[in-house]
Amino acid sequence: MIPLVKVAMPPRESLLSALEEVLYSGFIGEGEHVYHFEKCFAETFGLPIALGVSSGTAALHLAILLADVKPGDEVITTSMTAEPTNVVILQCGAVPVFADVEPDTGNLDPASVESLIGPRTRAIVVVHYAGFPAPLAALRTLADRHDIVLIEDAAHSLGATYGGQGIGTVGDFAIFSFQAIKHMTTIDGGMLTMRDLGKVELARRLRWFGLAKGVPRTEVDITRYGFKYNMHNVAAVIGLAQLKWIRSLIDRHIANGRFFDECIPKIAGLSITRFEPTAAPSYWLYSVLSDDSEGVERRLAAVDVAASKLHRPNHLHSVFAAMRRPLPGLDTFYRRLTHLPCGWWVTDADRERIIDALSKG
Ligand SMILES: Cc1ncc(COP(=O)(O)O)c(C=O)c1O
Structure with a gap:
């Protein structure tokens, strides 16, 4: 996996x-x-x-x-x-x-x-x-x-x-x-x-x-x-x-992220996370958006790739109940979100496998 x-x-x-x-x-x-x-x-x-x-x-x-x-x-x-x-x-x-x-x-x-x-x-x-x-x-x-x-x-x-x-x-x-x-x-x-x-x-x-x-x-x-x-x-x-190797490690997150930025928009039904032209993400996780995030998760699980959401929107916790307000942008983002592995451990073959599985979805 x-x-x-x-x-x-x-x-x-x-x-x-x-x-x-x-x-x-x-x-x-x-x-x-x-x-x-x-x-x-x-x-x-x-x-x-x-x-x-x-x-x-x-x-x-x-x-x-x-x-x-x-x-x-x-x-x-x-x-x-x-x-x-x-x-x-x-x-x-x-x-x-x-x-x-x-x-x-x-x-x-x-x-x-x-x-x-x-x-x-x-x-x-x-x-x-x-x-x-x-x-x-x-x-x-x-x-x-x-x-x-x-x-x-x-x-x-x-x-x-x-x-x-x-x-x-x-x-x-x-x-x-x-x-x-x-x-x-x-x-x-x-x-x-x-x-x-x-x-x-x-x-x-x-x-x-x-x-x-x-x-x-x-x-x-x-x-x-x-x-x-x-x-x-x-x-x-x-x-x-850690600092001795951090640059190469982050560079690998970035290389994988850019690979996904390039490939994913070509797949019907999937879109990528937008960022401003002057920004350069460091892709801790890759965030792919679709109308069937559970389907994306299942398809990747079938080829031994862990993909999922990672956080619970904080306002859903009881301790923040009094602070809840309508958040339609968040609802849409969260519903459509699946995180893909994108870090230093993801090899060229791994990322090809991910794209291949998503393309068949
Ligand atoms: C967005 C965010 N902020 C703050 C923290 C807190 O960092 P730490 O776990 O080092 O206390 C975390 C991580 O757990 C995080 O993901």
Whole structure:
């Protein structure tokens, strides 16, 4: 079976000796390896700064706090995502306001976002769903016009670009996830980036209980409490090993994605996920759209290819019941959606098999 997602571990020779060294170094907590990983990650993906944390969820929680979202504030967001995107809004005591998505992308529809901006709106959280960049230019304009903060949840889109820039550089804040099945993993981990470097020190304190690093522990003072969200050296060593091969790995996702972009529109009844001409997706998953998504799943299962939907639209969870509103674009996208495997493990022969099976459908 070709799996839909797969854990990407770097080759043993580039990982195990470094891992052994850090494990027995006596320095397994947050330290030099984390700071080195942050620097290399920012350089690799063209980010102004990178702060390592324990998960993408932790990074999102910090981004929302740094955006100064207060209890009772509204955050305009998407339901077409993994749950952490919206659970952290609740954790801040804020109200997720679900904007609709474009039926042919699954990404936030700027017109819907605009219609929901009100006096209590403090931030917009945008997800680049499945690795396809959302319409960032329009969302940036809206955020600037209404003086609200734009947060990019780039958990699916490591290595994507928008307007020739690394994904995560248009928002005021952006986050990445290194959870098990993402483009790259540190087992668990995440990265936070931001445009206003004036907030970096606060972010560093918030990821470590509110304590400033480097100040003697008996003298340091917590003025605002934070969280145990730091990244540790062991995760950072895995991250550093991942960075050595991440470009080739992402390139393979992109090559497979472009192959599908080329072949699928020629198949009757199927269409592909649209993206803006200045955007370059990193195709964490491939999203194919049809009026018979279950039929697509069945046809691929018959040739040993795992294809399916991956997330439950968040507003369907009971915890978000009070925030439900009509989302016709999402309903259409979700009904028509099937994800195809598209990552580094999909060989030329595999992708031919997928296209062949779909062509016979
Ligand atoms: C869109 C999205 N946002 C946020 C997260 C949270 O990342 P993590 O699992 O690293 O906490 C995930 C992944 O689980 C995700 O898919």
